[in-house]
Amino acid sequence: MQAMQVERPGAPLRMVERPIPMPGPGELLIEVAACGVCRTDLHVAEGDLNGPLPIVPGHEIVGRVRALGAGSEGFSVGDRVGVPWLAQTCGRCFYCQTGQENLCDAPLFTGFTRDGGFASHVVADARYCFPIPDRFGDAEAAPLLCAGLIGYRALRLAGAGEAIGLYGFGAAAHILAQVATWQGRRAHAFTRTGDAAAQDFARSLGCGWAGGSDEAPPELLDAAILFAPVGGLVPVALRHVRKGGRVVCAGIHMSDIPAFPYADLWGERSILSVANLTRADGREFLHIAAQVPVKTHVTVFPLAEANVALDRLRTGAIEGAAVLQP
Numbered sequence: 001m002q003a004m005q006v007e008r009p010g011a012p013l014r015m016v017e018r019p020i021p022m023p024g025p026g027e028l029l030i031e032v033a034a035c036g037v038c039r040t041d042l043h044v045a046e047g048d049l050n051g052p053l054p055i056v057p058g059h060e061i062v063g064r065v066r067a068l069g070a071g072s073e074g075f076s077v078g079d080r081v082g083v084p085w086l087a088q089t090c091g092r093c094f095y096c097q098t099g100q101e102n103l104c105d106a107p108l109f110t111g112f113t114r115d116g117g118f119a120s121h122v123v124a125d126a127r128y129c130f131p132i133p134d135r136f137g138d139a140e141a142a143p144l145l146c147a148g149l150i151g152y153r154a155l156r157l158a159g160a161g162e163a164i165g166l167y168g169f170g171a172a173a174h175i176l177a178q179v180a181t182w183q184g185r186r187a188h189a190f191t192r193t194g195d196a197a198a199q200d201f202a203r204s205l206g207c208g209w210a211g212g213s214d215e216a217p218p219e220l221l222d223a224a225i226l227f228a229p230v231g232g233l234v235p236v237a238l239r240h241v242r243k244g245g246r247v248v249c250a251g252i253h254m255s256d257i258p259a260f261p262y263a264d265l266w267g268e269r270s271i272l273s274v275a276n277l278t279r280a281d282g283r284e285f286l287h288i289a290a291q292v293p294v295k296t297h298v299t300v301f302p303l304a305e306a307n308v309a310l311d312r313l314r315t316g317a318i319e320g321a322a323v324l325q326p
């Protein structure tokens with residue numbers, strides 16, 4: 001098998017050849033058809049997030065089951081499956097036992113603490129894989145598995161309000177704008193200052209307003225969701241949220257949040273983060289994504305060009321989502 005792996009923080013990923021792994025008990029061997037490129041992969045490659053190295057990134061995997069480990073349940077050889085960020089949980093900690101497996105004390109994460117999908121093959125715990133609705137092609141489905149479903153968790157935590165601000169109009173926001181509009185909400189998009197192409201793109205996906213992150217939206221927001229990893233946007237977003245409103249930080253890593261006056265938080269406004277996903281989030285979101293139906297905009301790169309895809313993501317040159325195909 002082939003894999004693009006992170007060997008040293010900040011160094012380009014390197015293509016390696018390895019024997020195809022055998023699935024262990026409860027696991028599936030999956031031939032990768034497509035794997036989305038997420039900002040988290042960039043954080044892993046650049047060392048913002050420190051895990052074991054070398055590691056194969058990639059946690060938005062769509063592929064087909066080629067072999068079943070002993071006792072694995074739910075899938076047969078040939079089935080199409082999706083592998084998300086949450087690779088495994090302990091099942092025993094307080095969080096696992098209270099329906100919050102996304103906060104598990106001893107989890108494994110795909111493409112961070114176990115090898116992911118920037119590869120031709122991957123092994124995954126069958127209990128954490130999802131069936132993919134038939135209406136999505138392989139590459140189109142890949143961004144649903146993190147950008148879509150962790151974005152969806154962020155939208156749920158944003159509450160039931162109708163006016164939603166999306167800061168950072170990348171892979172997640174381009175999916176969330178469609179879901180929020182379908183739910184009858186009004187989505188407003190904040191992009192890098194002067195990024196007219198991204199603003200046009202946001203409007204084409206249902207956003208009623210799109211502007212720079214230094215601009216004020218046309219109405220007070222019930223909630224703002226931050227996908228951009230820029231801590232400075234937290235107090236900015238807070239100033240555009242009504243009393244009782246929420247600012248939801250949806251990224252796994254963010255630069256420091258600068259100090260701001262308490263008056264901006266006053267009025268029962270809140271700031272919260274979204275961490276990981278539960279399997280229930282995944283099933284619920286994939287069902288909704290097929291109903292909307294979400295149309296993902298993807299730019300496909302060959303697996304060997306993973307470094308090019310990461311570079312484009314870093315510079316904001318990807319419209320929608322980048323996807324690798326072996």
Ligand SMILES: [Zn+2]
Pocket residue numbers: 089090091092093094095096101103104105106107
């Ligand atoms: Zn646990």
Ligand SMILES: [Zn+2]
Pocket residue numbers: 038039040041059085146147
């Ligand atoms: Zn991700």
